[in-house]
Amino acid sequence: MQMANAKLNPGQFRNSVEKGSTFEPESGRYHLYVGLFCPWATKTLIVRSLKGLEDVISLDILSWKRENTSDPFSFPANNDEIPGATIDSVNGKKDISEVYKLSDPSYSGRPTVPVLFDKKTNKIVNNESADIVRILNDCFNDFAKHPEVNLYPLELQKAIDEVSGLIMEHVGKGVYKCAFAPNQDAYEVACRAVFQNLDNLEERLAKSRYLNGDVITESDVHLFTPLIRFDFVYFDLFKCNVKRIEHYENLNNYLRELYQIPAFQNAVNFEHIKKGYYYSFPAANPSRIIPLGPKIDFNLPHNRHNIK
Secondary structure, X not given: OOOOOOOOOOOOOEOOOOOOOOOOOOOOOEEEEEEOOOHHHHHHHHHHHHHOOOOOOEEEEEOOOOOOXXXXXXXXXXXXXXXXXXXXXXXXXXXXXXXXXXXXXXOOOOOOOOEEEEOOOOEEEEOOHHXXXXXXXXXXXXXXXXXXXOOOOHHHHHHHHHHHHHHHHXXXXXXHHHHOOOOHHHHHHHHHHHHHHHHHHHHHHOOOOEOOEOOOOHHHHHHHHHHHHHHHHHOOOOOOOOOOHHHOHHHHHHHHHHHOOHHHHOOOOHHHHHHHHHOOOOOOOOOOOOOOOOOOOOOOOOOHHHOO
């Protein structure tokens, strides 16, 4: 399997699942830890569903709530405490940092999600979302309900890598560069890059139903997760307020179409998204006031059937 071209950060787990390796493909062996607030974790949920791996790879969902930005995200005390979140059904841990310590007692990096965890060895296989997306796409076809789904087809790999790299760097990470810019100049550089790339994507989608033609690929998964959060969080809280996604003709209709696909829609929880940002990032929102809006109906009709 070709791993994603993601920058290796110190402490990251970057293993694959392959026959003949430490981590063999098996049904029921692996577990996915995610947070519904997290755009990177949401990507893995989408692919797990698109491939039909719900009965192959088990799942637990962290709470959106934390008191300090430096705190690790935790699991609720029970499955009723935070609707949509679950206890750690595999290891019984209180928060995601304890899962990291179980895998590597010397781990001192940031305990992030998503995490692909091996229940047989009690080790984290991978915690890089782009890698996990590729692992779920490629490595469990013997057990998947939809093995025919291929988000990284050989003939499109060059195009996928190119557009996905731009999305992840200048949109997915770009909004965070705006939110946490150290000064005005850095903010303006980051913000202009976000909207230049959104403008480019708007133009691309005028000629193509999806980002790489008439089939959904990894690139669409990478773009969907920041787009669905944009008008709810990034526009106001992260100061990315040049233009809303709902004011882009092509991006808005494209977002509606993807959202209306069950694998995408079922991975979205707007309560977790809004509370996960407005409450759990006090550095960006010290008051922790959570806005009531915006009111956006992503189930409205779209026009993407007309794009050839």
